[in-house]
Amino acid sequence: MDEPVLQLGKGDEAGTRRRFVLAVSCALALGIGAGVLLAAVFPSGGRGNALVTMAMPGARSMAMPRISTGRAGNAAPLVVIDAGHGGFDPGATGPSGASEKDVVLPIALALRERLLELGAVRVAMTREGDRFLPLEERVTLAESLNPDLFVSIHADSAPVEEARGANVYVLSPRASDAEAMALARDFNAAGGDADAGDAALGDVEAVLAELARRETSLVSARIADWLESRVRSAMPVHGKFRRGANLVVLRSARMPSILFEAGYISNAEDAERIGSEAGRKAIVNAMAGAITAGLLADAR
Numbered sequence: 001m002d003e004p005v006l007q008l009g010k011g012d013e014a015g016t017r018r019r020f021v022l023a024v025s026c027a028l029a030l031g032i033g034a035g036v037l038l039a040a041v042f043p044s045g046g047r048g049n050a051l052v053t054m055a056m057p058g059a060r061s062m063a064m065p066r067i068s069t070g071r072a073g074n075a076a077p078l079v080v081i082d083a084g085h086g087g088f089d090p091g092a093t094g095p096s097g098a099s100e101k102d103v104v105l106p107i108a109l110a111l112r113e114r115l116l117e118l119g120a121v122r123v124a125m126t127r128e129g130d131r132f133l134p135l136e137e138r139v140t141l142a143e144s145l146n147p148d149l150f151v152s153i154h155a156d157s158a159p160v161e162e163a164r165g166a167n168v169y170v171l172s173p174r175a176s177d178a179e180a181m182a183l184a185r186d187f188n189a190a191g192g193d194a195d196a197g198d199a200a201l202g203d204v205e206a207v208l209a210e211l212a213r214r215e216t217s218l219v220s221a222r223i224a225d226w227l228e229s230r231v232r233s234a235m236p237v238h239g240k241f242r243r244g245a246n247l248v249v250l251r252s253a254r255m256p257s258i259l260f261e262a263g264y265i266s267n268a269e270d271a272e273r274i275g276s277e278a279g280r281k282a283i284v285n286a287m288a289g290a291i292t293a294g295l296l297a298d299a300r
Ligand SMILES: [Zn+2]
Pocket: 084, 085, 091, 092, 100, 154, 155
């Protein structure tokens, strides 16, 4: 009688070991299988990096800008207005000490009001107060809303005090002039990763982004044209008015983008104009008229 009990005990131990080995093997196989599956689903290194970054604790979450619809209705084109600089980044400083960030915000807010008054487009803002936003974040925030136009508003500054007047920038791989090149260098440096662009994309994605960018560039150019006629009759214009530069905030392939320089804050007359109620009104009327006309022409 003793022997079979002993055998049973041995058999039990052996059975437990086998079950344990089986369980470990299954877990390993499942783990390897999941790894192979993940590698198949996410083959590119760039994507993997992005996922890891987003999962990092402490990563800043972006607050989505609110969309003001006014009388325009939910299907109306959407314009994202981006007031340059903000927070600890004052931008350029005028002869009387005025900061670019403080001059462009009231223009941006008044532009939203005027666009909503005209009632043809919806509006969102990248910033509504005095806060800092990195350049890439402005673009990412705007892209997340899938807008029909992204308008960044700035005030220029030049070493020569005589430089004055408004101008508009559209994306160009090569700067249109020496001043535009200097602007792109300073501007992009403030954003951190100046050369990011399509570098993080795969070959096919980069080609698709380039094709999409050609489409959006046509719309950007058309809005710049509408803007030129309105601005020329309302305020002094600098040089040829339209300039090209490879600015971070103009690089999106997903939305037409322009950057409007309301005037030179380094010029006393311009600083006075863009900081005044009347000057702001002239700027806002010209911009709102051009944006509305340009986007409605596009929709037809
Ligand atoms: Zn600026």
